[in-house]
Amino acid sequence: MHAPRTRVQRRPVHGVLLLDKPLGLSSNDALQKAKWLLRAEKAGHTGTLDPLATGVLPLCFGAATKFSQLQLDAPKTYEAVALLGTTTTTGDAEGDVIARRPVVLAELTPERLAAVQQQFTGPIRQVPPMHSALKKDGKALYEYARAGIEVERPARDVVIHSLSLTLLADNPDAIALKMVVQCSKGTYIRTLGEDVGAALGFGAHLTFLRRIDTGGIGVERCVTLAQLEAMEEGARLSQLEPPESLLAQHVRVTLDSENAARFLSGVRRRGTWPDAGAVAVFGDSPPALLGVGHIVGGELVPDRLLSPLEIQQILEGTPHLQASGTLEKL
The missing domain is CATH 3.30.2350.10 (Pseudouridine synthase)
Structure with a gap:
């Protein structure tokens, strides 16, 4: 048993x-x-x-x-390796090989790499890969791909904030590019690798992908x-960081007990604050995150609020704040 x-x-x-x-x-x-x-x-x-x-x-x-x-x-930063000369059905090493081309190392000059790097930096358009979780008629594209069905995908606008291409040619039988990419949300690095390989004239697929930064x-x-x-x-x-760790780019506003209580009730507060599109709002006693909002015309407008129970539970789980007070003081 x-x-x-x-x-x-x-x-x-x-x-x-x-x-x-x-x-x-x-x-x-x-x-x-x-x-x-x-x-x-x-x-x-x-x-x-x-x-x-x-x-x-x-x-x-x-x-x-x-x-x-x-x-x-938030923008993301990736490190990737694209193996030149081989294209696959998935754009990575898991797919079946579609085509192979010999890579001519002499053609991969610094000037050629710099030109392609420039070509794919800034606003670009990408056709999402079939092997992706993007949905079409309520069904993920990879489900169509597994069934051998190719569906039309409209190109999407993305932004490559920066792109670095470094030639890896230690092994003449596996010439590759190291790519370091900072990009907007919705960017497919597999597709970028394929497009860079195509622009160089040899094709490519990813053999390595690692996200090294997000926001x-x-x-x-x-x-x-x-x-x-x-x-x-x-x-x-x-190991847990507090919820406000996601709000590092927000303007911080601290409210006294009376205004904090009203803000938590969803009521706008007036002040001398300058306009701001993203604000993290805290109470002052105890110093607790209340939620996020925005400021327009001197009004602090609530957008997403924590519940009083959530705030209390966060305080109770933070020993160095417990001595500062309880939610009743907000």
Whole structure:
């Protein structure tokens, strides 16, 4: 007989786990694993990272899920390796080979690389790959691709903020490009690798992809699932950053107790603040995040608010703030 499975007792957990996603795991699988390890009630990720990619994947728990869209919209930075001379059905090493061409090293001059680098820097248009999670008529494109069906995909506007191409020619049988790309949301690095390879005249597919930054969060700040699993429960919780860690680019406004209470009720507050499109709002006693809003014409307008219960739970989970007071003082 099999021993009965132990039911995990879930609990409210609030914060952001900066995960270095492993190779081969989907973003949702990584999220569910971390959620189980933290015994968290509510969790969400900040946009998918390809299973064949590693790197920065901020995971949001509890109150932090209210701000996950901000990271979804943030610029991303990737390191990738594109093997020249071979194109595949998926744009990466998992696909079937479509074509091979001999790579002429003499043609890959610094001037040629600089010209292609310039060609793909700035606003560009991309046709999304068939092997992607983008939906058509409620069905992911990769489902059509697996069924051998090619569907029309309109080109999309994306922005390549910066692009660096470095030739890797140590192995004459595997000449490749190292790509470092900072780009807008919605950019497909596999497609960029294919397009760069085509522009060079040889074709290419990705053999390596790693996200090293998203919205100013670098991979050096991240923890792996293996590291998290090896920790005791208290150490796992200590890896969480507060929900406001997602709001580093927001203007900070602090309200006194009376105005904080009204703001939490969804009421606009008036002040001498300059206009601002993104504001992180805090109470002053205790110093607790209340939510986000924007300022127009001297009015602070609530956009997304934490609940009083969420704020109380965050304070109770932050020992150095417990002595400062409780939610009743807001």
